[in-house]
Amino acid sequence: MNHAVIPIAVAGASKQRKRQAPKGRRVDPAALEEVQHLLGAEPRRRDLLIEHLHKIQDRFGHLSTAHLAALAQEMRLAQTEVFEVASFYHHFDIVKEGGSPPQALTVRVCDGLSCEMAGARDLLARLPVLLGKEVRVLAAPCIGRCEQAPAVVVGQNPVPQASCESVIARVAAGATRHGPEGHIDLAAYRAAGGYALLAQCTAGARDAESVIKTLEDSGLRGLGGAGFPAGRKWRIVRAETGPRLMAVNIDEGEPGTFKDRVLLERDPHRFLEGMLIAAWAVGIETIYIYLRDEYHGCREMLQAELDKLKADPPQPGLPEIVLRRGAGAYICGEESAMIESIEGKRGMPRLRPPYVAQVGLFGRPTLEHNFETLFWVRELVEKGGTWFASHGRNGRQGLRSFSVSGRVKQPGVKLAPAGITIQQLIDEYCGGMQDGHAFYAYLPGGASGGILPATMSDIPLDFDTLQPYGCFIGSAAVIVLSDRDRAMDAARNMMRFFEHESCGQCTPCRSGTAKASALIEQPRWDVELLADLSTVMRDASICGLGQAAPNPVDCVVKYFPHELSTS
């Protein structure tokens, strides 16, 4: 043997422990009672595991192993089944026996690229000292408030354009919740003609076939990033044997993306009506809406509006609508990972085939849509398929909601024609570059869509147009870099993000993002090794996260060689 003698039975159960109780952690009766009280009459179904974990986390500020063991018993799950789920999501704080619970208040500082460029590092360095031991300060992956960079969340309350002073003021005031802001509520939406289209549909004034045809004519594609034609998706799922389910993705997590939140905050019922029309056209039994946990204000507002809708439905026979809460995991924006998460599991993408449309949520055919795709349905159907297609520039068709952030003067959600170039977008929609900043580079599609130099500013931004350059538009999250930024640093920020957010399931992504991150943190990059790594990640990762993770790095090598040689 070439290694040390193995000592015997170190941290195992002692003889006395074995005399006391059967193997493993026992359920503490007090903890069980607390969990039972907290869950009340709620069902103990497996798919509610994450919801129940939230209840415990919200009530106690953390998840003690005593509570987890009690929850496991209550739900007839093995302890490890509860633990592996709880430990997957960033927003659960597990505290083991003898461990100390986190501080009562957590301040999350977004360290996404836009926020980093706007000073997040400085906040992360200074806030812990200023706020003291009573407050926990964490770096958080993109929280979807890039137009407000740098963004910070105090408890559940977002602080736009945060400064140390504004954060300290919120903490001091105990302002930790985010109330719904002005939005078009059910009454207002109805007063303005809302839900009339849905009524026409269900009353038979319109038939499903014509609605689907309109969608197809419009050329509307999935706006979560993958761009699958929406009408075709409806047709495919509709042809599957029922019961069929629907899953709506509002787990908007791609760094740089915030359009869904902005639209939801403004007009929730436009989305809900689109969703109900889709459900009607496809024949959906139950709809699950998965909302990222970071959007606390939206959740409260949306739940309230859903309650109103349920109490006063536009017509009888609406499908059941279930709102589910994410728990801090970018990967759950991937359609099959989201389905796993809705089922109460770790958000690990599934292998395909089978496709979600055939075998999706709970093994049923599932229509899965991004929020924005459904948001457009009402207007498209009302105005006709050609209306949407009549927009567009540079030979492209349709409208896009660009989330623009970074070094532009007026960041925000910009509804612009598909096919607009970055230069046009900056100049016509964003008031130009910030003073003192010169346009240097841009990310056309969030963290995974690649990085292009300012010299390539004339490419139409749309599905399919960026592929030749090793990039894609994805969710249309555009981050603009200036001469004060470096593409290498952006790539490092992105790869750190992917490493942090990889679910860990497959080798190329789990190990690949970690190895890539370590390699590019070096001042000099091993370009040959990075290329090999990039190939295996693209070719062999299970899902889009690992497949797209090398994009920023590859783009730096391809388009920013001057940075590599000068570093």
Place this chain on the structure above:
Amino acid sequence: MNAITRNEAERLEAPVVTFQLNGRDVTGRTSETLIAIADREGVEIPRLCYKPGLDSVGNCRSCMVEIAGERVLAPSCCRAPAAGMKVTTDSERARKSQQMVLELLLADMPQTAYTRHNEVDQWAQALQVGKPRFAPRAPVAADLSHPAIAVNLDACIQCTRCLRACRDEQVNDVIGLAFRGEQAKIVFDMDDPMGASTCVACGECVQACPTGALMPAREAALAVPDKQVASVCPYCGVGCQLTYNVKDNKILYVDGRDGPANQGRLCVKGRYGFDYAHHPHRLTKPLIRRADAPKRGEFAMDPDRVMDVFREATWDEALAFAGGRLREIRDRHGKKSLAGFGSAKGSNEEAYLFQKLVRTGFGSNNVDHCTRLCHASSVVALLEGIGSGAVSNPVMDVTQAEVVLLIGANPTVNHPVGATWIKNAVKGGTKLIVCDPRRSDLARVAHRFVQFKPDTDVALLNAMMNVIVTEGLVDEAFIASRTIGYDELRKNVEGYAPEAMAPICGVDAQTIRDVARLFATSKASMILWGMGVSQHVHGTDNARCLIALSLMTGQIGRPGTGLHPLRGQNNVQGASDAGLIPMMYPDYQHVTNPAARQRFESAWQLPAGTLDDQPGLTVVEVMHAIKAGSIRGMYVMGENPAMSDPDANHARDALAALDHLVVQDIFLTETAYLADVVLPASAFPEKTGSFTNTDRLVQMGRQAIAPPGDAKQDLWIIQQIAQRLGLDWQYGHVSEVFDEMRRTMPSIGGITWERLEREHAVTYPCTHEGDPGEPVVFIDDFPREGGRARFVPADIIPANERPDADYPMVLITGRQLEHWHTGSMTRRATVLDAIEPDPVALVHPLDLAAMGARPGDVVTIASRRGEVALYARADESSPRGAVFVPFCYYEAAINKLTNPALDPFAKIPEFKYCAIRVSLGGQAPVQSSYGGGIALEGAPASGS
């Protein structure tokens, strides 16, 4: 996948398609994976997370292949072929991906080798992956907290084979994949040290691990064995096949082998409970009792101090003394003055020769073994009702059942690998109904858990039958064509309305109705039961009710439906088949049947009228007969009645009162301690023989190591005793005994020794050579008069001893996962002893609190017959008012308390119910030279 259960999906026949594999046309089913087809076609694809028998998950990505027209590569372990598909496994693109995956994993592998077969290394070599170019991950600490398994996660590749082995295969649900990204980690429970987790040490994870990240503790598997011997497990009736890995006449470690009953699976006993054979307490010389060591029923013994009581003798002297004295007693006091106990742990051949010795050498039918203490009542009821004492279907049939009714059995403890099939069935959609006064582990996965009051089996089952009758759920056609006696049964159950029985059973009427309907109306319902049913004074009645339940609903005679009494010991089925019971010759031919007698007299070449025509005495009856003076001499082979008989003080007094006791065993057991002669015998891996499991599967156990010192194989010893009794036996090889057996036993008549050697296992009935054997029986008729089964009604008979003011609680005895029978083997097995070192009583936490005790305190348990002190373990599986105690602990021999009251039909004692008093305090149990975990404490720390 959609809306059909997994069990159903597996039975679908998928279409065959033709596609291209590396440019060649091949065919495969669309239910197959590309990698499986490639394997068949001789095309090698690397793989790590893929392991046949486990679900494919496709996470390692080392098996990526190129499929023409697809954007990215595909995992060949998770993709099915489609017609015309073009698959390339060795293109530059595919190879590069395979190599890079291996390079990434290799970069994180530790320098230390934890296994001789690291699959990452093997594939990296095969694909010529050189020194990895990546920096390794941060160091990962080892977890050496478990006595059996070392956890070295620095070698972990997160392939989750261990997780699937633990969760999907064994369904012990201990291993999880926690955290995420590069922190993703294999955890036990909630990232606890393995030794402090709920791990039951089945070792399936170790067997599944490709890198040695989970490895046998103390480097047990790093040594290179010089031989591997295919054999079978020596413990329970499931009959798992295993491989002994042997070096220098020592078993290094054990692997699961692909047998019909286990398909490679093992439990903690089978995998880690083998080194008792190497224990220093092994008897290696014949022993004769010293003249100055009188026998007394009350004793405390220390096997380290054998010489206080015995002296060593030569085999000649010992055999002459042992056999000579038996002969003397027979000749002086008559044929019925001797009795013999054989063992359900021995081989079929040993059981056969032993009963033949008693019947022809002693001259009576006074031969029995521990089946009397296990399933005697089930066998009586089965023989009476359906004409056969064995199971109708194998355990594995649960995966084809729609409903499984499990009553009075705790298979996760007593038949662990059998339990895995039940859990697999549940995962696949089978509905499990668990009926038990104790909340066993399976209750968690059960569709319904019916926790009825101890002793109320007949009330519960009659109430279920009442529902089935009154709601018209009976199978009229089956009853009419295949049974007799239904009217009597129907009238009898009329008085058992669920509403009337609910308060008696402690189960609400609606639940009784629900489970009765579920059982009766399913396409296939299977009943499995254990000693919770059989070990009662109404054990036979309990089994009669189960049989009636099955018959009235027609739930028997097809795959996935029938009756399965889970047999306890590895060869209790075979020993009973071989005639090691006082009322039957081999193959259940009754001794009172003149024709049967004649057949055996002729087969054994005896003069007509030689064989005793009266049934002999049963185990407990023998003890009474000794006290009464009618039995004076005994030969006990591998049994330990001083520990296993009810009212053990009485049994010990009886054994001490014998004129002559010959004990043949591998250790100085409590029974051997009272012997006049002790003959050192062979442990299971030291001999070859056939063994019959609970499924009626005759399997081959093969010799792996030589017996120590002068210890001899049992078959040789039996023959030597026979010769001393005047029998001229000259069996050369064990196969000669088997050949004689099959000539006298029609049910195994078709099984040849050569076939057993070749196939390792054959199911009986197998009546002629070439007969494949019948796993499912009673398809067309029952082996009874007229081919019809018989209903036998039963009424409520209360337990013999009910709780009262003096003894207000109830004692239930049984076994523990880690310990076997009376503990003589397992408490000397290093790992098993380390996992369960001390005697414990399982008491409900609230009962403990009520007596002012804390968990782990010493309590004294007393019945009218005796008392013991042991540790009180708080365990919610025990109902309030009932205490469960395993009978394997010599320092707290619980059978001193149990009630020897017998079932009138089967003569099985009521181990599952007697009145006790539990009080806080007492003398902490004192351990001698084994038990208490000392086997591991004293073991060498490392092989280095």
